[in-house]
Amino acid sequence: MTRMIVTAGGGGVGKTTTSAALAMALARQGHRTLALTVDPARRLADALGVEIGAGIRPARTARGGVAFDLAMPAPDAALDDLAQALFTDPREREAFMGNGLYATLADAPAGMHEILVLLGLGGVLEEGRYDAVVLDTAPSRHALDFLAFPGQLAELLSGASVGFFASFAQRAGDAATAAVERSRLLGWGKARLEEAILKVLPPEFLVEGARFFADLGPIREPLVARARRADALLREARFLLVSAPTRAARQDALRLAEALPKPAAGLLLNRADDGLPPALAAEIDRVPQPAAEAAALLREEAQGRRDALERTERALRARLPTVPLHRLPTQHGGEPLAIVEGLAPHLEGLARTLMAA
Amino acid sequence: MDGFSEGLPPVVFVTGKGGVGKTTVAEGLAAARAVRGMAPTLIEVGEPGDVLRSRPLPGVRRELLTGEEALAKAAEELFGSALVSRLVMNSFAVRRLAQAAAAVRAFAVLDQIRIRARGGRPMIVDLPATGHGLGWLRAPGQLAELAIAGRAHEMARRVERELLVPARSAVVVVTLPEPLVLAETRELTSRLREEAPLGAHAVVVNGVPRPLPVPPGLPPGSAIAAEAARRRVRRDARRQELARLAGELPHGALLELPRWPLEPSPETVAAALAGGPSVAEAVAG
Numbered sequence: 001m002t003r004m005i006v007t008a009g010g011g012g013v014g015k016t017t018t019s020a021a022l023a024m025a026l027a028r029q030g031h032r033t034l035a036l037t038v039d040p041a042r043r044l045a046d047a048l049g050v051e052i053g054a055g056i057r058p059a060r061t062a063r064g065g066v067a068f069d070l071a072m073p074a075p076d077a078a079l080d081d082l083a084q085a086l087f088t089d090p091r092e093r094e095a096f097m098g099n100g101l102y103a104t105l106a107d108a109p110a111g112m113h114e115i116l117v118l119l120g121l122g123g124v125l126e127e128g129r130y131d132a133v134v135l136d137t138a139p140s141r142h143a144l145d146f147l148a149f150p151g152q153l154a155e156l157l158s159g160a161s162v163g164f165f166a167s168f169a170q171r172a173g174d175a176a177t178a179a180v181e182r183s184r185l186l187g188w189g190k191a192r193l194e195e196a197i198l199k200v201l202p203p204e205f206l207v208e209g210a211r212f213f214a215d216l217g218p219i220r221e222p223l224v225a226r227a228r229r230a231d232a233l234l235r236e237a238r239f240l241l242v243s244a245p246t247r248a249a250r251q252d253a254l255r256l257a258e259a260l261p262k263p264a265a266g267l268l269l270n271r272a273d274d275g276l277p278p279a280l281a282a283e284i285d286r287v288p289q290p291a292a293e294a295a296a297l298l299r300e301e302a303q304g305r306r307d308a309l310e311r312t313e314r315a316l317r318a319r320l321p322t323v324p325l326h327r328l329p330t331q332h333g334g335e336p337l338a339i340v341e342g343l344a345p346h347l348e349g350l351a352r353t354l355m356a357a
Numbered sequence: 358m359d360g361f362s363e364g365l366p367p368v369v370f371v372t373g374k375g376g377v378g379k380t381t382v383a384e385g386l387a388a389a390r391a392v393r394g395m396a397p398t399l400i401e402v403g404e405p406g407d408v409l410r411s412r413p414l415p416g417v418r419r420e421l422l423t424g425e426e427a428l429a430k431a432a433e434e435l436f437g438s439a440l441v442s443r444l445v446m447n448s449f450a451v452r453r454l455a456q457a458a459a460a461v462r463a464f465a466v467l468d469q470i471r472i473r474a475r476g477g478r479p480m481i482v483d484l485p486a487t488g489h490g491l492g493w494l495r496a497p498g499q500l501a502e503l504a505i506a507g508r509a510h511e512m513a514r515r516v517e518r519e520l521l522v523p524a525r526s527a528v529v530v531v532t533l534p535e536p537l538v539l540a541e542t543r544e545l546t547s548r549l550r551e552e553a554p555l556g557a558h559a560v561v562v563n564g565v566p567r568p569l570p571v572p573p574g575l576p577p578g579s580a581i582a583a584e585a586a587r588r589r590v591r592r593d594a595r596r597q598e599l600a601r602l603a604g605e606l607p608h609g610a611l612l613e614l615p616r617w618p619l620e621p622s623p624e625t626v627a628a629a630l631a632g633g634p635s636v637a638e639a640v641a642g
Contacts, residue, residue, distance in 0.1 A: 011376035013376060201509050251410050283579065294569040304619045
């Protein structure tokens with residue numbers, strides 16, 4: 001069974017980079033690993049030699065040898081990709097994708113993208129190609145809402161709601177005769193529910209909405225099957241929180257911790273030091289006379305970062321006393337690939353724990 | 358440049374990616390208005406169970422608006438009665454759909470803001486990080502187009518007409534001083550201008566590193582001199598990107614906030630927003 005590892009954290013904490021570093025650590029321990037990024041980062045994609053929206057690609061690593069796979073699906077193409085994968089009949093696919101509701105959904109509202117990505121990759125996950133999948137979620141306090149989505153989607157598509165909309169579709173008939181449909185629909189709208197809806201929404205909208213569900217017909221079963229598989233994988237997933245020494249990052253991590261379906265397997269704290277590269281730290285301690293002012297300023301900045309770190313650690317420890325805390329040092333240099341390579345060795349112990357039963 | 362916040366319409370939407378300091382800027386804007394005795398409301402958009410992330414501020418009312426609550430209120434008005442609205446919204450099919458459609462919730466929240474802002478009440482809205490604000494501002498228009506007529510259509514158009522016009526509201530985009538992040542911001546401001554009812558009124562670049570004062574004569578290989586040089590190079594790259602960004606904001610302002618060693622108070626941010634020279638001037642000069 002593939003081990004799913006879900007990373008969650010607020011914006012700007014280095015979540016995507018940390019996830020890639022974890023994937024690298026897992027790969028170095030011999031696990032076939034896929035890193036899946038829901039919030040694509042162009043710079044990191046470039047550095048690792050993959051293209052956003054181009055499917056699964058091997059990530060480039062400086063040391064060569066053991067590598068991991070990486071996919072950064074483009075948010076605005078996720079629904080198209082899914083429709084391409086599931087519809088076998090091009091005419092049915094076009095009818096589905098031509099619907100006005102489809103265009104609205106394809107804008108990938110928050111939370112939808114994750115699940116579309118999971119569903120789209122359903123095939124890959126099923127083949128057992130990977131021992132580990134690191135899923136990097138959107139940088140939001142509500143990134144974990146998607147955990148419930150596969151189950152909800154399966155319910156929506158297999159349950160009574162489809163019957164409700166499909167019956168609308170059946171009675172609505174052809175959209176081209178919408179004007180005629182109006183009177184027909186109104187005449188048929190005996191139930192209070194239908195009446196109430198028709199009072200506020202034009203019948204054309206309902207015809208379109210109903211047709212959308214009708215057009216889903218051919219792919220409903222495979223879609224539901226994929227949703228259930230994704231649901232099963234997520235139930236067995238391990239969760240990691242990623243944070244950084246800022247108030248917002250701390251608040252986001254604590255909010256996400258509450259939303260987790262089970263305790264987090266680890267709490268990763270990025271930039272967990274004073275942020276001074278060693279050479280600079282050594283020099284400001286010697287305080288060369290001509291640069292005393294600059295040294296004082298650098299010391300003040302470093303002290304500020306130490307204070308922020310202490311405050312963050314205290315708050316996180318107080319609220320999440322049982323979650324193992326992993327401090328990750330600031331990576332200097334700024335090149336994304338170097339940062340991933342620099343972080344990976346710090347995540348080896350965690351990688352081992354995650355893959356242990 | 359004194360009084361950047363004085364030139365703003367009653368409602369200010371603060372948007373930006375996660376981690377850029379959106380809440381810090383929203384607090385600063387609220388504090389600036391409170392100082393002028395405007396008694397602003399600071400609205401945070403969230404989900405049930407969220408706590409307010411802004412700090413308590415004298416003279417500022419803080420409120421958490423959730424999509425769920427807003428949706429229930431919008432449905433009540435839409436269907437004309439709480440009973441019918443509950444009947445429809447609690448029906449399995451409609452509820453599932455409404456939950457899935459982020460645009461519907463965004464619209465409902467904007468409608469609640471429209472109601473609260475009637476009579477020109479000053480308001481700062483801290484938008485969620487996802488979607489960069491673009492999806493939010495486009496939501497009413499999208500819904501109006503989907504529901505081509507009827508009461509839902511009228512409600513959506515009313516939000517556009519009464520809230521999303523320059524006299525009533527403005528968008529302030531918060532960003533970071535990294536060239537790549539600024540390039541993304543430029544993409545956002547250009548999309549806002551083309552696709553949303555409101556363009557960006559101002560861009561606030563948050564966390565600009567202070568220049569290091571380094572006199573000549575440091576030994577070669579000095580780490581401090583190297584750090585100072587690195588900051589200069591990054592400042593020059595940033596200035597270039599800011600000059601391009603200024604081109605996207607013909608009537609708007611570009612402001613820089615420094616990187617404070619410790620988290621600034623809302624009053625400090627307010628003072629910096631009011632008194633700091635605009636980057637547009639710095640870029641030009």
